[in-house]
Amino acid sequence: MIETTAGQEFPLREAHNLVRDLMTPNPWIYWIDFLFHNALGWAAFVTVLSTPLFSVWQMAAAIVAILAFYRAAIFIHELAHLKKGTFRLFRLIWNVSCGIPLLVPSFTYDGVHNDHHKRDVYGTSKDGEYIPFATLKPRAMIGYVLLSFLLPFFFIVRFLLLTPLSYVIPPLRKLVWERASSLTIDMSYQRAENAIRNDKHWRLQEFATFVFVTTAITCIALGILTYKALILWYAIAMFIFFINSLRTLSAHAYRNPGDHEMEFAEQYLDSINVPGNLFITGLWAPVGLRYHATHHLFMSLPYHNLGKAQRRLVAGLSDNTLYLKTVRTSMWDALRRIWEEASASTVSRDVPAATLDAVARQRNA
Numbered sequence: 001m002i003e004t005t006a007g008q009e010f011p012l013r014e015a016h017n018l019v020r021d022l023m024t025p026n027p028w029i030y031w032i033d034f035l036f037h038n039a040l041g042w043a044a045f046v047t048v049l050s051t052p053l054f055s056v057w058q059m060a061a062a063i064v065a066i067l068a069f070y071r072a073a074i075f076i077h078e079l080a081h082l083k084k085g086t087f088r089l090f091r092l093i094w095n096v097s098c099g100i101p102l103l104v105p106s107f108t109y110d111g112v113h114n115d116h117h118k119r120d121v122y123g124t125s126k127d128g129e130y131i132p133f134a135t136l137k138p139r140a141m142i143g144y145v146l147l148s149f150l151l152p153f154f155f156i157v158r159f160l161l162l163t164p165l166s167y168v169i170p171p172l173r174k175l176v177w178e179r180a181s182s183l184t185i186d187m188s189y190q191r192a193e194n195a196i197r198n199d200k201h202w203r204l205q206e207f208a209t210f211v212f213v214t215t216a217i218t219c220i221a222l223g224i225l226t227y228k229a230l231i232l233w234y235a236i237a238m239f240i241f242f243i244n245s246l247r248t249l250s251a252h253a254y255r256n257p258g259d260h261e262m263e264f265a266e267q268y269l270d271s272i273n274v275p276g277n278l279f280i281t282g283l284w285a286p287v288g289l290r291y292h293a294t295h296h297l298f299m300s301l302p303y304h305n306l307g308k309a310q311r312r313l314v315a316g317l318s319d320n321t322l323y324l325k326t327v328r329t330s331m332w333d334a335l336r337r338i339w340e341e342a343s344a345s346t347v348s349r350d351v352p353a354a355t356l357d358a359v360a361r362q363r364n365a
Contacts, residue, residue: 010265010322015297018316019309025082025302030090033287033304034075038098041068048232062235070240071286072098076183078287078303079106080113084198091198100209102237103155104183107202111195112182117299122267123256128184128191133254134341141249141342144185148241152234154180156213163210181206185248247285250274250334251292255341265322268297272334273326275310284331293326 044065051058076099079091091106099105115121116129123130133141158180166173182191196202216233219225253270256262262270271293274281281290288295288303291310295301301309313323328334 010268011317011319012265012297014317015313015323018312019298019301019305022305022309023298023300023302025078025087026304027087027090029302029304030075030078030087034072034090034094034098037068038072041065041072041098044068045232045236049226049228062232065232066236066239066243067283069098069102069236070243073102073104073240074244074287074289076104076106076109077113077289079198080109080111081299082198083300095205095208100205100212102240103152103159103209103213105199105202105205105209107196107199107205108181108183110199110202111197112184112189112191114197115195117267117296119264119267120261123258123260123262123270125258128182128186128189129248130252130256130258131186131254132257133249134338135255135257135345136342137346138339138342141339144249145242145245147187148245149238151241152237155237159206159209160213160217163206243284246331246335247289249338250285250328250331251289253341254338264297268293269322269325271296271326272328273310274328274330274334275307276330281330 041064044061047061048058048065051061072094075094079087079094095105112128116127121127123132131140131144133144158176162172162176162180166176177193178190182189182195199205216225216230220227220230251272253272255270273293274285274290276285276290285292288306291306294306294310294313298309314320317323328337
């Protein structure tokens with residue numbers, strides 16, 4: 001359960017009235033933002049390949065490529081939320097120039113992420129994007145972050161080998177869909193058969209990704225492309241997943257043990273806002289994700305209006321006490337808090353109840 005001030009209700013109606021005019025996405029902002037950072041990522045990628053190994057220029061270009069591709073890739077989150085049937089060309093261009101080359105076509109998030117926002121799914125065992133880290137041993141978070149270094153290999157296997165095999169082995173086809181077709185943090189997540197919202201032609205995305213990775217591997221084997229391209233691609237994808245894993249750990253309090261259905265206000269209070277610095281925080285939590293709690297409050301808000309919504313709610317709510325409970329000063333602050341909470345939870349499970357009672361009595365004496 002989420003702790004709140006006794007007798008205090010979240011001012012949801014008042015909050016909605018303050019931001020109701022911010023719900024319409026601006027296509028120009030989406031196109032300019034995505035195309036610029038995606039092009040920057042590819043330009044930096046080529047620069048890394050063409051500069052001397054471990055030179056200053058190569059290291060600088062590698063950092064630019066990682067951060068630019070990371071921001072471009074995170075638009076998959078916006079694609080999951082955009083109104084059905086809209087931004088079709090944007091979805092196509094995103095998949096062709098970013099999602100498929102990074103082996104994360106939009107169908108891997110479509111439908112799955114929308115369940116994460118449902119009242120009867122969020123924070124429960126049915127939520128693939130939620131693990132109650134605050135109630136587990138801290139090493140669970142370490143394991144989750146370290147998994148980032150293996151994920152690119154997993155996606156290569158998924159699209160290069162499992163995709164064609166699943167075409168001829170029906171039982172494998174079902175298994176691949178349920179267990180290997182979703183961007184989640186819970187590895188035990190089982191995708192429902194109908195977990196698709198916008199990407200009705202997901203099979204074309206899957207086949208195109210298979211063709212892309214097969215072509216890339218073939219070109220490397222024939223010497224048309226250098227093996228350095230594969231190593232660089234893997235390193236970039238690995239660091240994207242690494243940064244995103246830290247961002248994900250900073251996005252929620254992860255206190256719900258999985259057996260409690262949470263109202264939308266509770267979802268908000270279990271989520272995190274890190275307004276931070278526009279330039280620094282925006283690098284590790286791009287495309288509005290530094291306002292993740294506000295996003296959970298109003299998931300239809302386009303990313304470019306979340307900052308404005310945050311400022312309005314802080315200044316305009318008659319009582320912003322509960323709203324400000326979700327604010328963290330930085331990623332470090334968010335990670336430190338969840339680590340300390342998980343550590344305390346572990347101690348409370350390991351220490352006998354009688355000992356805890358004695359400590360409590362001593363503190364109260």
